[in-house]
Amino acid sequence: QAKESGKNSICFYTSDINDRLVHYQEVTELLRRALDADNLQLYFQPQIDLQDGEIHSCEALLRCFDGNTQPVSPSVFIPIAEKLGLINRIGDWVIEKACRQLKAWQGTALERVRIDINLSGRQLTNQHLADYILQTLYDHDLSPSQLGVELTENEVIGVEGEQIRQLKRLKQAGVNISIDDFGTGYSSLVYLRHLPVCSLKIDTNFLHHAMENESDMAILEAIITVGHCLDLTVVVEGVETDDQHRLVKELGCDLAQGFLYARPMPAIEMPVFLADKGWAK
Ligand code: C2E
């Protein structure tokens, strides 16, 4: 029995390594193909204004399709794209695509809906990033305030010099800068004061834990308070239930995002979806 399970676990272990290798190579191939064949797509997830219950902005979330299978998750392919040095190409594609979408929404019910794209920390080290973003907005006849960028807390910890300058330029031009997954890293709130930031997106886990115990509830409240003291817009992610919605509204969060309101969807579904919800302005 013991011998057998030992053997099994060895088998499992080696095949696990192989799986991971195969997986890595597969994703690498997939990304290369996707970039050539236009198999990338942006999905959009509404961010709701908790004051009036209407759509305020939406987050652009990248999907990678291959044939007719389910899309591959960005949590899988983004880290690999970073390792392969493909992240700048992909990132530029996202910027371009988001601007084209904003342009396409002009004159429709979605024209005042800002699009927030996710940036990888790697992209910030490119000293032309801010120029590229502002130029792309300009080329599409868009105002910088129609775009936002999100960077995870872990990626902004320790940014300095040139990277801060990139963020400052974007913020001064009117691009909204959000710290994503806030609370998962180890930055202090004091540190935030020195960053050119406009919004805090509180990580889902805080919300989920706050529903379960009082000390986590106190932490959630404290983050919201400090965020507001620093004049930041406070956004909460991962709202899935009515109870969570009531809680974040009561605590004074400004914006909320989550499956309760809408799942990420292709651009083509947005107008119908908004009209159904009565969100179309
Ligand atoms: P993120 O920026 O924190 O995005 C939020 C993630 O939470 C998305 O996962 C979204 O689908 C998911 N989500 C939204 N509402 C709920 C909810 O109510 N419950 C739960 N359980 N999840 C919810 P997704 O689309 O798989 O993206 C994962 C991560 O991949 C993103 O996390 C972001 O860090 C990264 N990512 C996505 N698109 C891009 C991109 O274009 N560029 C870069 N660099 N990273 C991206």
Ligand code: MG
């Ligand atoms: Mg994000």
Ligand code: MG
């Ligand atoms: Mg997040």
Ligand code: MG
């Ligand atoms: Mg995340």
